[in-house]
Amino acid sequence: MxxxxxxxxxxxxxxxxxxxxxxxxxxxxxxxxxxxxxxxxxxxxxxxxxxxxxxxxxxxxxxxxxxxxxxxxxxxxxxxxxxxxxxxxxxxxxxxxxxxxxxxxxxxGRIGIKVPAGSPLKADGELKDLAAALKDGRLHKFAIANPDHAPYGMRAREALQHAGLWEAIQPKLVYGENISQTAQFATSGSTQGGIIALSLALAPQVARLGDFALIPADWHQxxxxxxxxxxxxxxxxxxxxxxxxxxxxxxxxxxxxxxxxxx
Missing domain, CATH: 3.40.190.10 (Periplasmic binding protein-like II)
Incomplete structure (x- = not known):
């Protein structure tokens, strides 16, 4: 690495x-x-x-x-x-x-999709490529924070529900204990991407590790x-x-x- x-x-x-x-x-x-x-x-x-x-x-x-x-x-x-x-x-x-x-x-705060360099996914804020990847088999693992206790995970779930992807994507999800661990999963190559906080995506240490796109604010609370x-x-x-x-x-x-x- x-x-x-x-x-x-x-x-x-x-x-x-x-x-x-x-x-x-x-x-x-x-x-x-x-x-x-x-x-x-x-x-x-x-x-x-x-x-x-x-x-x-x-x-x-x-x-x-x-x-x-x-x-x-x-x-x-x-x-x-x-x-x-x-x-x-x-x-x-x-x-x-x-x-x-x-x-x-x-x-x-805001959320968006982060994909690491070399991922088959595109950083598409409207999650259209994520939906396509679910259908064509490109997606194997996708990271979000645990929605049971992490607010950024709760909003990620809401955004995926808004996009009509929640049911289909659940078997592919990898849960981070918090949004920082989720960002680690989304940038390490252990997943094809994830939904992370804009505040982490903008940090230079994270920004250089792939592409990021904001998810519309009205897709979640x-x-x-x-x-x-x-x-x-x-x-x-x-x-x-x-x-x-x-x-x-x-x-x-x-x-x-x-x-x-x-x-």
């Missing part, structure tokens, strides 16, 4: 495992912990690095599926801030008395991404929560394809 691809896949694999490394590096330190949906892997690492440089506050970043984090926080996991890819998980946590308030919408603080969130995370609404932070988020919420 080429060095570039190995490097990119290692980055994706890193955010599929828990926990992620602290920005501080070195030995574990008592720094505040942020649980973030894995579509944020590249964007939030960049924003957090800027925040640390400007404020001196170190943050521990952990990436995974929003549904898994929801369950862990319900059970008392020590996360003091949660950035979910689906706002419903935040609302449920608030209703259960686990958060400071109902949080704040920080972005709207919007990916309204909401963040929230827990009641014991320390000052550093409260500051980061506010920092995400500043122009420098939003500039990074837009560069990774996120739509900013309207006031």
């Amino acid at each position: 080429p060095t570039v691809r190995r490097h990119a896949l290692a980055l994706l694999a890193a955010c599929a495992a828990l926990p992620a490394a602290s920005l501080a590096g070195g030995q574990p330190q008592p720094v505040p912990t942020l649980a973030a949906a894995s579509d944020l892997k590249f964007a939030i690492e960049e924003v957090a690095a800027r925040f640390e440089k400007e404020t001196g506050h170190r943050l521990r970043l952990v990436f995974g599926s929003s549904g898994s984090f929801y369950a862990q926080i319900q059970q008392g996991a020590p996360f003091q801030m949660f950035m979910s890819a689906d706002e419903d998980f935040v609302f449920k946590l608030h209703d259960a008395g686990k958060t400071l308030d109902r949080g704040r919408l920080y972005a709207v 919007p990916l309204k991404q909401r963040m929230v603080l827990t009641k014991d969130a320390p000052p550093a995370l409260r500051a980061f929560y506010d920092y995400l609404s500043t122009p420098p932070a939003q500039e990074v988020m837009k560069r990774y394809g996120f739509e900013m919420p309207k006031d």
Whole structure:
């Protein structure tokens, strides 16, 4: 496997495992912990690095599926801030008395089809070639995030249902634990492609690993991404929560394809 691809896949694999490394590096330190949906892997690492440089506050970043984090926080996991890819998980946590308030919408995400170099599939946002590949035998394996707990997997399922492909494609599906692992599957050559987050597809490490095309936004429910603080969130995370609404932070988020919420 080429060095570039190995490097990119290692980055994706890193955010599929828990926990992620602290920005501080070195030995574990008592720094505040942020649980973030894995579509944020590249964007939030960049924003957090800027925040640390400007404020001196170190943050521990952990990436995974929003549904898994929801369950862990319900059970008392020590996360003091949660950035979910689906706002419903935040609302449920608030209703259960686990958060400071109902949080704040920080972005709207998008999905698209990613195919690796050499795939027999075309990166076609309307999934017409995917439909043809199901019929002519070109498609053997196709990756989406697990729709049981990963919001990006839920939206992928909705898009496939919209295209009339869900029933036919189910035997071919390979489920990623979260959208980062799904991107790893979709770019490694172990599948012919997959449906991944635009925010991951735009990262240079992933963009060079094949072709990508956006799926129409009206093919699925919007990916309204909401963040929230827990009641014991320390000052550093409260500051980061506010920092995400500043122009420098939003500039990074837009560069990774996120739509900013309207006031």
